[in-house]
Amino acid sequence: MGFGIRNFAVSAFLGVVWGWAAMTLNSFTYAFRYEAGFLHNIVIFTIGGAVFGIVVGGFIWLFGDLFPFKGRIPRAVAVSVFLWLLLFGGGLILSGIRPDRYHFAAYQAMQGFFLSIVLGIFFGIFLVFDRRS
Amino acid sequence: MERIFERDFILRALLPAIFVVFMALALVVIAYGFDTVANGVHDTFHDFRHVIGMPCH
Numbered sequence: 767m768g769f770g771i772r773n774f775a776v777s778a779f780l781g782v783v784w785g786w787a788a789m790t791l792n793s794f795t796y797a798f799r800y801e802a803g804f805l806h807n808i809v810i811f812t813i814g815g816a817v818f819g820i821v822v823g824g825f826i827w828l829f830g831d832l833f834p835f836k837g838r839i840p841r842a843v844a845v846s847v848f849l850w851l852l853l854f855g856g857g858l859i860l861s862g863i864r865p866d867r868y869h870f871a872a873y874q875a876m877q878g879f880f881l882s883i884v885l886g887i888f889f890g891i892f893l894v895f896d897r898r899s
Numbered sequence: 900m901e902r903i904f905e906r907d908f909i910l911r912a913l914l915p916a917i918f919v920v921f922m923a924l925a926l927v928v929i930a931y932g933f934d935t936v937a938n939g940v941h942d943t944f945h946d947f948r949h950v951i952g953m954p955c956h
Contacts, residue, residue, distance in 0.1 A: 801946060814929055817922055824918075824919030857953045857954035881952070
Protein backbone atom coordinates (compact mmCIF):
# COMPACT_ATOMS: atom_id res chain seq x y z
CA MET A 767 0.00 0.00 0.00
CA GLY A 768 1.51 3.31 -1.06
CA PHE A 769 1.10 6.86 0.08
CA GLY A 770 0.27 8.68 -3.12
CA ILE A 771 -0.05 12.31 -4.14
CA ARG A 772 -3.72 12.26 -3.09
CA ASN A 773 -2.84 11.27 0.48
CA PHE A 774 -0.13 13.94 0.65
CA ALA A 775 -2.61 16.54 -0.59
CA VAL A 776 -5.30 15.46 1.88
CA SER A 777 -2.77 15.41 4.75
CA ALA A 778 -1.46 18.88 3.89
CA PHE A 779 -5.00 20.24 3.51
CA LEU A 780 -6.13 18.77 6.85
CA GLY A 781 -2.99 20.18 8.46
CA VAL A 782 -3.71 23.65 7.05
CA VAL A 783 -7.30 23.53 8.34
CA TRP A 784 -5.96 22.37 11.70
CA GLY A 785 -3.42 25.22 11.72
CA TRP A 786 -6.19 27.77 11.15
CA ALA A 787 -8.33 26.06 13.82
CA ALA A 788 -5.39 26.28 16.24
CA MET A 789 -4.98 29.96 15.47
CA THR A 790 -8.69 30.58 16.01
CA LEU A 791 -8.79 28.56 19.24
CA ASN A 792 -5.85 30.48 20.67
CA SER A 793 -7.61 33.75 19.87
CA PHE A 794 -10.33 32.65 22.31
CA THR A 795 -8.24 30.93 24.99
CA TYR A 796 -5.38 33.52 25.08
CA ALA A 797 -3.05 30.69 26.11
CA PHE A 798 -0.47 32.69 24.18
CA ARG A 799 -0.77 36.36 23.30
CA TYR A 800 0.25 36.73 19.66
CA GLU A 801 3.42 38.71 19.07
CA ALA A 802 3.22 38.78 15.26
CA GLY A 803 0.45 40.26 13.12
CA PHE A 804 -2.48 38.41 11.58
CA LEU A 805 -1.07 38.34 8.03
CA HIS A 806 2.25 36.94 9.22
CA ASN A 807 0.55 34.31 11.36
CA ILE A 808 -1.96 33.16 8.75
CA VAL A 809 0.97 32.33 6.44
CA ILE A 810 3.02 30.72 9.20
CA PHE A 811 0.13 28.64 10.57
CA THR A 812 -0.67 27.52 7.02
CA ILE A 813 2.91 26.35 6.43
CA GLY A 814 3.33 24.89 9.93
CA GLY A 815 -0.04 23.15 9.75
CA ALA A 816 0.75 21.66 6.33
CA VAL A 817 4.10 20.32 7.57
CA PHE A 818 2.50 18.92 10.74
CA GLY A 819 -0.33 17.41 8.67
CA ILE A 820 1.98 15.68 6.17
CA VAL A 821 4.04 14.23 9.03
CA VAL A 822 0.97 12.96 10.90
CA GLY A 823 -0.54 11.51 7.70
CA GLY A 824 2.78 9.88 6.81
CA PHE A 825 3.22 8.49 10.32
CA ILE A 826 -0.31 7.02 10.23
CA TRP A 827 0.66 5.34 6.95
CA LEU A 828 4.07 4.16 8.22
CA PHE A 829 3.37 3.33 11.88
CA GLY A 830 -0.42 3.28 12.25
CA ASP A 831 -0.55 -0.51 12.33
CA LEU A 832 1.84 -0.62 15.30
CA PHE A 833 -0.79 0.95 17.56
CA PRO A 834 -3.26 -1.46 19.18
CA PHE A 835 -6.41 0.26 17.91
CA LYS A 836 -8.84 -1.10 15.34
CA GLY A 837 -10.80 1.99 14.30
CA ARG A 838 -9.43 4.72 12.03
CA ILE A 839 -10.15 7.56 14.46
CA PRO A 840 -8.57 6.00 17.60
CA ARG A 841 -5.52 5.00 15.55
CA ALA A 842 -5.12 8.46 14.02
CA VAL A 843 -5.58 10.13 17.42
CA ALA A 844 -2.98 7.78 18.93
CA VAL A 845 -0.43 8.62 16.21
CA SER A 846 -1.12 12.35 16.43
CA VAL A 847 -0.91 12.47 20.23
CA PHE A 848 2.17 10.22 20.24
CA LEU A 849 3.91 12.54 17.78
CA TRP A 850 2.98 15.61 19.81
CA LEU A 851 4.17 13.95 23.06
CA LEU A 852 7.44 13.04 21.34
CA LEU A 853 7.99 16.66 20.29
CA PHE A 854 6.87 17.97 23.66
CA GLY A 855 9.18 15.53 25.49
CA GLY A 856 12.06 16.77 23.35
CA GLY A 857 11.08 20.33 24.24
CA LEU A 858 11.13 19.47 27.95
CA ILE A 859 14.61 17.98 27.57
CA LEU A 860 15.71 21.14 25.75
CA SER A 861 14.24 23.29 28.55
CA GLY A 862 16.35 21.26 31.01
CA ILE A 863 19.46 21.82 28.93
CA ARG A 864 18.81 25.48 28.06
CA PRO A 865 16.28 26.93 30.53
CA ASP A 866 17.09 30.46 29.34
CA ARG A 867 15.68 29.67 25.88
CA TYR A 868 12.97 27.03 26.41
CA HIS A 869 10.27 27.50 29.07
CA PHE A 870 7.44 25.14 29.92
CA ALA A 871 3.99 26.81 29.89
CA ALA A 872 1.18 24.64 31.27
CA TYR A 873 -1.78 26.33 29.51
CA GLN A 874 -0.02 26.21 26.16
CA ALA A 875 0.91 22.57 26.70
CA MET A 876 -2.71 21.69 27.54
CA GLN A 877 -3.89 23.54 24.45
CA GLY A 878 -1.30 21.77 22.28
CA PHE A 879 -2.32 18.38 23.68
CA PHE A 880 -5.96 19.13 22.94
CA LEU A 881 -5.07 20.29 19.43
CA SER A 882 -3.17 17.06 18.77
CA ILE A 883 -6.35 15.12 19.64
CA VAL A 884 -8.34 17.34 17.27
CA LEU A 885 -5.79 16.74 14.51
CA GLY A 886 -6.06 12.99 15.04
CA ILE A 887 -9.86 13.17 14.78
CA PHE A 888 -9.53 15.16 11.51
CA PHE A 889 -7.27 12.47 10.08
CA GLY A 890 -9.38 9.60 11.41
CA ILE A 891 -12.43 10.98 9.62
CA PHE A 892 -10.95 12.25 6.35
CA LEU A 893 -7.76 10.30 5.56
CA VAL A 894 -8.78 6.98 4.03
CA PHE A 895 -6.15 4.64 2.60
CA ASP A 896 -6.96 2.56 -0.43
CA ARG A 897 -6.40 -0.98 0.90
CA ARG A 898 -6.74 -2.60 -2.53
CA SER A 899 -3.34 -1.38 -3.75
CA MET B 900 8.69 -8.08 -14.17
CA GLU B 901 11.10 -7.59 -11.28
CA ARG B 902 12.18 -4.26 -12.72
CA ILE B 903 8.57 -3.10 -12.90
CA PHE B 904 8.03 -4.17 -9.28
CA GLU B 905 11.15 -2.32 -8.16
CA ARG B 906 10.12 0.88 -9.92
CA ASP B 907 6.63 0.55 -8.47
CA PHE B 908 8.07 0.03 -4.98
CA ILE B 909 10.29 3.10 -5.29
CA LEU B 910 7.45 5.30 -6.53
CA ARG B 911 4.74 4.06 -4.17
CA ALA B 912 6.64 3.38 -0.95
CA LEU B 913 10.27 4.44 -0.82
CA LEU B 914 10.01 7.99 -2.17
CA PRO B 915 6.93 8.87 -0.06
CA ALA B 916 8.65 7.43 3.03
CA ILE B 917 11.79 9.50 2.39
CA PHE B 918 9.64 12.61 1.90
CA VAL B 919 7.75 11.96 5.16
CA VAL B 920 11.07 11.61 7.04
CA PHE B 921 12.29 14.85 5.42
CA MET B 922 9.08 16.63 6.53
CA ALA B 923 9.47 15.17 10.03
CA LEU B 924 12.93 16.71 10.23
CA ALA B 925 11.49 20.01 9.03
CA LEU B 926 8.83 19.74 11.75
CA VAL B 927 11.52 19.23 14.41
CA VAL B 928 13.38 22.33 13.17
CA ILE B 929 10.10 24.32 13.26
CA ALA B 930 8.95 22.93 16.64
CA TYR B 931 12.20 23.76 18.40
CA GLY B 932 13.21 26.77 16.34
CA PHE B 933 16.70 25.56 15.48
CA ASP B 934 18.24 28.69 14.01
CA THR B 935 21.49 26.81 13.47
CA VAL B 936 19.69 24.62 10.90
CA ALA B 937 17.48 27.28 9.27
CA ASN B 938 18.38 30.86 10.04
CA GLY B 939 15.38 32.84 11.35
CA VAL B 940 13.08 29.86 11.88
CA HIS B 941 12.84 30.54 15.61
CA ASP B 942 11.35 34.01 15.23
CA THR B 943 9.33 33.13 12.12
CA PHE B 944 7.46 30.23 13.73
CA HIS B 945 7.48 31.65 17.27
CA ASP B 946 3.71 32.10 17.63
CA PHE B 947 2.96 28.75 15.99
CA ARG B 948 5.32 26.99 18.40
CA HIS B 949 3.64 28.54 21.45
CA VAL B 950 0.11 27.82 20.23
CA ILE B 951 0.83 24.10 19.68
CA GLY B 952 2.29 23.93 23.19
CA MET B 953 6.01 23.57 22.59
CA PRO B 954 8.35 24.98 25.25
CA CYS B 955 9.83 28.27 24.09
CA HIS B 956 11.18 31.49 25.58
